[in-house]
Each structure stands twice: as structure tokens, then as C-alpha cells.
Amino acid sequence: MKKRLLATVLAGAMVLSMAACGSSNANKTESAAASETANASTEAGAESGETQAAAQDGDASSELNIYMWQQYISDDLIKNFETENNCKVNLSYMSDNADAINKLTAGGGDEYDLIMTCDAYMKSLIAGGYVEELNLDNIPNSSNINDTYWVSKGYCVPYLMNYIYVVYDSETCPVEIHSYNDLLQSGLKISTIDGARNLFPIALVALGYDPNSTNESEIAEAYEWLQKFNENVVAYGNAEQNLTNGTANVAVTYDGNASWAMKEKNTIKVADFTSDPIQLGIDLFVMPKGAKHVDLAEKFLNYICTPEVMAKNLEEFPYSCPNDAAVAAASDDYKNDPARDFSYKENVFFQEDVGDTLTIYNDYYQKLKVGE
Structure with missing residues (x-):
């Protein structure tokens, strides 16, 4: 979804x-x-x-x-x-x-x-x-x-x-992905979910900030990070289709969507993050x-x-x-699903109510979507 x-x-x-x-x-x-x-x-x-x-x-x-x-x-x-x-x-x-x-x-x-x-x-x-x-x-x-x-x-x-995390095609992805900052490397074709409170936390974590930050200067930095991220984005949504048909070699997606993609193509793997937390909704x-x-x-x-x-x-x-x-x-198929077989399940964060700061997130997100 x-x-x-x-x-x-x-x-x-x-x-x-x-x-x-x-x-x-x-x-x-x-x-x-x-x-x-x-x-x-x-x-x-x-x-x-x-x-x-x-x-x-x-x-x-x-x-x-x-x-x-x-x-x-x-x-x-x-x-x-x-x-x-x-x-x-x-x-x-x-x-x-x-x-x-x-x-x-x-x-x-x-x-x-x-x-x-x-x-x-x-x-x-x-x-x-x-x-x-x-x-x-x-x-x-x-x-x-x-x-x-x-x-x-x-x-x-x-x-x-829903875990929101990174998966990739081990055959076509040119780099190893162990953090959000790795998503800025050249040669990646990313299919990603959208939404201000889905994407900005990723950037905030990559920058070392609270994923629920209410600090406008930090959100502005996250916007700049996402501009670089956007250079590698080939599609918003449809991660499972884009991974299996070769449009993308990396996806930021939900674990259920990753599960469907992995059933279609066994070279799709969960990125082996070393320290960055992932979102759980x-x-x-x-x-x-x-x-x-x-x-x-x-x-x-x-x-x-x-x-x-x-x-x-x-x-x-x-x-x-x-x-x-x-x-x-x-x-057993569900219990052994590779989409949920990763070692950092406990290293998660949850979305929190950011109050009036939501308007700041949305203003920057609108700019991001129109390519400003």
C-alpha cells in the first residue's frame, strides 16, 4: 500500500x-x-x-x-x-x-x-x-x-x-547496502514508498538526528539529503513489481511487499543494516x-x-x-519468510506526534515532489 x-x-x-x-x-x-x-x-x-x-x-x-x-x-x-x-x-x-x-x-x-x-x-x-x-x-x-x-x-x-526497510536485488545492485547513506551511491535505481513522515525519518536517521525531529534546521538538512536520494529514485510505489521486472534494483518498502517480490525473484534480499534503525508502523x-x-x-x-x-x-x-x-x-511458509528474516528487528523507531511541525515537513515534502 x-x-x-x-x-x-x-x-x-x-x-x-x-x-x-x-x-x-x-x-x-x-x-x-x-x-x-x-x-x-x-x-x-x-x-x-x-x-x-x-x-x-x-x-x-x-x-x-x-x-x-x-x-x-x-x-x-x-x-x-x-x-x-x-x-x-x-x-x-x-x-x-x-x-x-x-x-x-x-x-x-x-x-x-x-x-x-x-x-x-x-x-x-x-x-x-x-x-x-x-x-x-x-x-x-x-x-x-x-x-x-x-x-x-x-x-x-x-x-x-509494517517494517519499512531497504531490500535490493543481489544480482543487479552494484553496491552493498548497510545504511541509509549507502542509498546515495551512484548506480542505484530505487523504487520507494512516499509520504513525508515515511521519507524524512530515513534522512534524519542518516544525518544522526531524531527521526521524529521538530527542529526545522534538521528537517531542512533532511530535505537536502532527500534531494540527493531523489537522484537515484526511478519510481514512487509498486516496489514489488519494479524489483521483479528490473525497473529498480533497490526498494524502500514494507515487509509484506518485499515478501511478494521475494516469492517472484529469489535474488531479492533484505539489506544488512549495521546500525541505522528502521521504522515499524x-x-x-x-x-x-x-x-x-x-x-x-x-x-x-x-x-x-x-x-x-x-x-x-x-x-x-x-x-x-x-x-x-x-x-x-x-x-511454515509465513514463519520462514525471508522478508522477515533479518537480525535487527529490535532496532526500530515508531512515528510520534510532531504537532505543528507537521506543516514544516509537508512544506518541504511538497518542494521535494516538484523537484525544487
């Missing part, structure tokens, strides 16, 4: 001190980030009078409206949940993280019961009163989630995680304030935390997973 420009919408959200999210992104297939949102399987929020009446009478809900990334959850998972709960799940899709924030801050509960966002947003969403507190007693399978990856526990349920579900089908939303959250259910989902979407029991139940 490719995370698109956040500047326009999030500039208006600055009063809420929202942080742009890199992952979470994560659908997480970068090619599907340019998703045909208008073709979502069913337009969420189209509640029937019968459903509303049932909710008012205290009967079980029969409809669940979810807003999330496209191509990021198994069709079979949705169908099986519908069958087991005699309900209809309506999926609508966002094209970037700003879409989700707009929904949440504009009374998302009027349309949706669950909205996907990421860890970097949670502090501001809770402070603004935009998400419901969850009754985890009604979501007992959430105990399978590793607390290390559960930010704002009680207000969200983590779904999948966590995509999660929240219940927007005023959600109408709380009972069914809780059942869905509990269902996706079921080890066997999530393990099956990982076969189709092989991203890192915060559900320890699901990982234990996953296939």
Missing part, C-alpha cells in the same frame, strides 16, 4: 496536532494504494431502517460498516464472519491516512463502526474525543496481542505491522465516536484476533503481525 500525500488535508487538521502516519499504513500493497475507492464493494454507512430499528430495540446488529485500506484483508475472512454472525459487512476504502482522519474527526460514527488508522495518530484521536473506549472484556481474543505493539490499549485493536482498528453497531464491531475485533483466523489471513497478506498466537499458528 502506498501512502499518498497528506499535506492538503492534514494542514487543516493541524489544530488537532495530528501526526502523519507512515505505515500504517499500510492496503499495504503499494500498487493498490492508487485504489479505485469509488468501486468499494459496498458503500459503508448505508444503513437500512430495519437495522437502525433493531439497534434501538437492543437486538443484535446485522450490519457492520468498516473503513480501511483496500486489498488488506482476506475476502474469505469477511465471508466467514458474515456467515457465522448472520450479518453483512460493508467495506469502504481510503486512499491515504488523511481520509481516515477526516472521517474520524467529522463524526465517523455516523457512517462507520470501525475505522483503520495507525499508531502515530492515537494520542491526538483520544485527546480529541474522536474514538470510543473499547470494552476488552467483549474482545477476549485481544489478549493474543503483544503489548509491545499495542499503543493506547483500550482504544484500539492492532491488526498488522502498526495499523489498527478504532471505533469512532457514536458508532451504531458496537456489538458487531466487538465481535469482528474478537474474530480477527482469533489465532487460526489471523493465521489464515497472513497467508494472503504476509506482513508482520502483533498477534503472537496467530504467528504461532501460522504456516
Whole structure:
């Protein structure tokens, strides 16, 4: 999933001190980030009078409206949940993280019961009163989630995680890559994710700064570093396709996308970083304030935390997973996936809320994208 420009919408959200999210992104297939949102399987929020009446009478809900990334959850998972709960799940899709924030801050509960966002947003969403507190007693399978990856526990349920790291084709890449600064060497053809809060942390780390810096002079230096980086960029997005068809010999991408590429071409490897930390983003579900089908939303959250259910989902979407029991139940192919077989998994950083500094990031990012 490719995370698109956040500047326009999030500039208006600055009063809420929202942080742009890199992952979470994560659908997480970068090619599907340019998703045909208008073709979502069913337009969420189209509640029937019968459903509303049932909710008012205290009967079980029969409809669940979810807003999330496209191509990021198994069709079979949705169908099986519908069958087991005699309900209809309506999926609508966002094209970037700003879409989700707009929904949440504009009374998302009027349309949706669950909205996907990421860890970097949670502090501001809770402070603004935009998400419901969850009754985890009604979501007992959430105990399978590793607390290390559960930010704002009680207000969200983590779904999948994404390492943002460097992979390369060992046959065609002319240099060894052990750090972000190695990406500035000549002869590289890089396919990269985009987004201000995805790329600037890389530059900040390369320069020895905090990846969540709020210092404008450091951000300006990071911009200059990214200008040099851009000289080697041949494409934004579609890393798996660009690596396998030879358009690129290096990619800055998500671990799930790297997994697909490695299945197609076994010469693709994870760069052996020696000291630079990599970003780990966590995509999660929240219940927007005023959600109408709380009972069914809780059942869905509990269902996706079921080890066997999530393990099956990982076969189709092989991203890192915060559900320890699901990982234990996953296939050997998933457990042995070379996309997650690297030695520095603990050397990570998370995105933090940078407050009003986000406008500075976005201003420099816009300049970067137009080649100034």
C-alpha cells in the first residue's frame, strides 16, 4: 500500500496536532494504494431502517460498516464472519491516512463502526474525543496481542505491522547496502514508498538526528539529503513489481511487499543494516465516536484476533503481525519468510506526534515532489 500525500488535508487538521502516519499504513500493497475507492464493494454507512430499528430495540446488529485500506484483508475472512454472525459487512476504502482522519474527526460514527488508522495518530484521536473506549472484556481474543505493539490499549485493536526497510536485488545492485547513506551511491535505481513522515525519518536517521525531529534546521538538512536520494529514485510505489521486472534494483518498502517480490525473484534480499534503525508502523482498528453497531464491531475485533483466523489471513497478506498466537499458528511458509528474516528487528523507531511541525515537513515534502 502506498501512502499518498497528506499535506492538503492534514494542514487543516493541524489544530488537532495530528501526526502523519507512515505505515500504517499500510492496503499495504503499494500498487493498490492508487485504489479505485469509488468501486468499494459496498458503500459503508448505508444503513437500512430495519437495522437502525433493531439497534434501538437492543437486538443484535446485522450490519457492520468498516473503513480501511483496500486489498488488506482476506475476502474469505469477511465471508466467514458474515456467515457465522448472520450479518453483512460493508467495506469502504481510503486512499491515504488523511481520509481516515477526516472521517474520524467529522463524526465517523455516523457512517462507520470501525475505522483503520495507525499508531502515530492515537494520542491526538483520544485527546480529541474522536474514538470510543473499547470494552476488552467483549474482545477476549485481544489478549493474543503483544503489548509491545499495542499503543493506547483500550482504544484500539492492532491488526498488522509494517517494517519499512531497504531490500535490493543481489544480482543487479552494484553496491552493498548497510545504511541509509549507502542509498546515495551512484548506480542505484530505487523504487520507494512516499509520504513525508515515511521519507524524512530515513534522512534524519542518516544525518544522526531524531527521526521524529521538530527542529526545522534538521528537517531542512533532511530535505537536502532527500534531494540527493531523489537522484537515484526511478519510481514512487509498486516496489514489488519494479524489483521483479528490473525497473529498480533497490526498494524502500514494507515487509509484506518485499515478501511478494521475494516469492517472484529469489535474488531479492533484505539489506544488512549495521546500525541505522528502521521504522515499524502498526495499523489498527478504532471505533469512532457514536458508532451504531458496537456489538458487531466487538465481535469482528474478537474474530480477527482469533489465532487460526489471523493465521489464515497472513497467508494472503504476509506482513508482520502483533498477534503472537496467530504467528504461532501460522504456516511454515509465513514463519520462514525471508522478508522477515533479518537480525535487527529490535532496532526500530515508531512515528510520534510532531504537532505543528507537521506543516514544516509537508512544506518541504511538497518542494521535494516538484523537484525544487
